[in-house]
Amino acid sequence: MLAVTTQHYLILSFLLFAIGLSGILLRKNMITVLMSIELVLNSVNINLIAFSYQWSNLTGQIFSIFTITVAAGEAAVGLGILIAFFRLRDTTSLERASELKG
């Protein structure tokens, strides 16, 4: 019988984290970078849920509710910044966000 253990969840969570992190570092489109940040936050939730089940403790689930809260706030503010940036530069490419570059 196949068994799914906490390690499986950790590996999946790490894969999603790595994909999200590479999206943040590699992509030039601001929208995709924000979506990659959501991926990273979601992978953290997988870890919390997996350990909550592992030790039969609900605290992990409570904590992941707060992670989701932070993700929602981050999406709202990030997309607000994106709209402001688009008004200023008429593009969403991060290449044009070079005001502080010497």
Next chain:
Amino acid sequence: MSFLAANGSALLFYVFAALAVVAALGVVTLRNPMYGAIALLLTFLSVAVLFLLRHAEFLAMVQIFVYGGGIMVLFLFVIMLVNLHRLKETRLYWGQSPAVLVLGVLLLLFFGYFFVHAAFGPAFTQPQTFVRAGGVDGVGNSQAVAWSLYRDYLLPFEVASLFLLIAMIGAVVLGRRQ
């Protein structure tokens, strides 16, 4: 048939884990952000199924409502709001991509080694004690989460609501036309 009955949850895990990873790769590689957003939605829904498999039913529903509903609608609105012309001629990735990929593979090997060798033992599954509220066992996941959230974690809960208010005001101020 008996194989399916015995391994159903494991098969579900593998199917939806693979779906989540493939869709996440789509988010990072697809050129059009609209397709990327749809791939992200697929990832969120697959992860919700994985939450269900770990007996986090309430969190699975929150995942679908908040991520699949709220955040996705926000993303789709913004993608439609900003004018994505000149999408074809812009480059997709930064110039230092090979270095990032090398670092990513190193990170993968490092964490993969630890995750494969970390032994947590069998999961401590006693559904009766897992969902417990007010000294009563086996009440259901939502009730147990609510009991914990409104009694033990009331202050963080209120701080979270304040945080959401601040985020909302911040988003309105940032999006305002000067």
